[in-house]
Amino acid sequence: MADDKVAMLMATLVPPGIMCSEQIGTLGGSLLDGETELLTPNAVSKRREEFTAGRTCARAALGLLGIAPSPILRGLHGEPLWPKHVIGSITHCGGYCAAAVTTEPRYRSLGIDAEPNEALPPGVLELIARPEERQWIANMTDEKVCFDRLLFSIKESVYKVWYPLEQCWLDFHQAHVEIDLEAEIFRTRLNFVGRFCPQILEGRYTATRSLILTCSRV
Numbered sequence: 001m002a003d004d005k006v007a008m009l010m011a012t013l014v015p016p017g018i019m020c021s022e023q024i025g026t027l028g029g030s031l032l033d034g035e036t037e038l039l040t041p042n043a044v045s046k047r048r049e050e051f052t053a054g055r056t057c058a059r060a061a062l063g064l065l066g067i068a069p070s071p072i073l074r075g076l077h078g079e080p081l082w083p084k085h086v087i088g089s090i091t092h093c094g095g096y097c098a099a100a101v102t103t104e105p106r107y108r109s110l111g112i113d114a115e116p117n118e119a120l121p122p123g124v125l126e127l128i129a130r131p132e133e134r135q136w137i138a139n140m141t142d143e144k145v146c147f148d149r150l151l152f153s154i155k156e157s158v159y160k161v162w163y164p165l166e167q168c169w170l171d172f173h174q175a176h177v178e179i180d181l182e183a184e185i186f187r188t189r190l191n192f193v194g195r196f197c198p199q200i201l202e203g204r205y206t207a208t209r210s211l212i213l214t215c216s217r218v
Contacts, residue, residue, distance in 0.1 A: 029056025
């Protein structure tokens, strides 16, 4: 298990050729013209802070690719709209934010997710996990990782890969996840056949005392 003081966490998960920017602890940054309007007028301060940090990390990651700062708007379902030829993903949770981007043609889509390393609220696991996944979680005894939250994070990262390619919903139960705890990798088989997304996706995860981070890509 990694230490929360490690400055770069998601950067250790993303494959070669993918640039990553992160904030840990106090989140901050600024928004460009056009980005402020994406927040609703009654957005709470926590939402404003995380959204601002997300866009700030995204521009920093793009800068690592040599791309000048510009507003990062969003699509109909809240997905970030990247510059031409860029694929990427943004994630945030309490005290953590990250963005990952690439222009490498070998990658078609990318999904990263960050979650608190704590149990899901009651009733959520039944909504997101298949019966065999719930049984696997019930048999786990390692108290350092909340496996229900890990499963949730993996499926969130998979959805972030799926949606830009397919432009349609993917139900949690349409993804079957198998996790290799020793190698900290996972394999997801999709029961829904897409037009562009492969049925099997692979990814990596890591956990600290307070965070679970996952990365999927195709």
